[in-house]
């Protein structure tokens with residue numbers, strides 16, 4: 001059976017529906033409750049429901065053969081996996097945002113709150129801008145409101161979280177979407193099954 005790491009939550013439900021359309025139905029998914037492993041022997045797949053930010057870890061370490069993960073997480077953790085397909089769902093942008101009307105002081109380090117430490121460092125290194133990072137794990141938008149940071153680096157989808165907190169995008173610098181990834185050794189030894197899944201997903205997301 002092929003082990004598939006699926007992100008729990010919003011993206012996972014969308015991804016599951018695509019996999020279902022592609023022929024990898026798993027009847028237990030609809031009533032999964034708190035189950036973390038779901039099997040569909042007739043379709044040759046076992047779903048592992050994991051935290052979105054952990055999908056690539058499971059795949060890299062071969063606890064899963066394939067997975068679906070946001071490009072934001074791949075950019076941040078740069079895992080040693082194959083990125084096989086852009087599923088064109090879960091689309092958003094990586095952006096810098098600040099309180100409405102914010103003016104940057106170029107004479108001191110820019111204080112950035114973010115979950116995406118490596119992405120932010122790389123972005124500002126390319127601009128030769130001195131920064132100070134405040135690593136947070138969620139509700140990033142609070143940081144500039146409370147004066148903990150000047151700006152945030154985060155993903156923006158509809159923009160409604162920013163708007164609700166009186167923040168605005170200063171700069172968008174990367175397009176993000178969900179990607180189909182594979183463990184390198186699985187891709188070598190189960191190539192036919194994984195390639196078949198990739199082609200079916202390609203067809204289902206066209």
Ligand code: PRP
Nearest residue numbers: 138139154155156157158159160161162
């Ligand atoms: C993400 C992101 C923003 C929000 C953007 O948070 O960090 O807060 O979604 O979406 P929007 O532009 O459509 O408002 P998520 O829901 O993943 O929760 P988090 O605060 O725990 O990171």
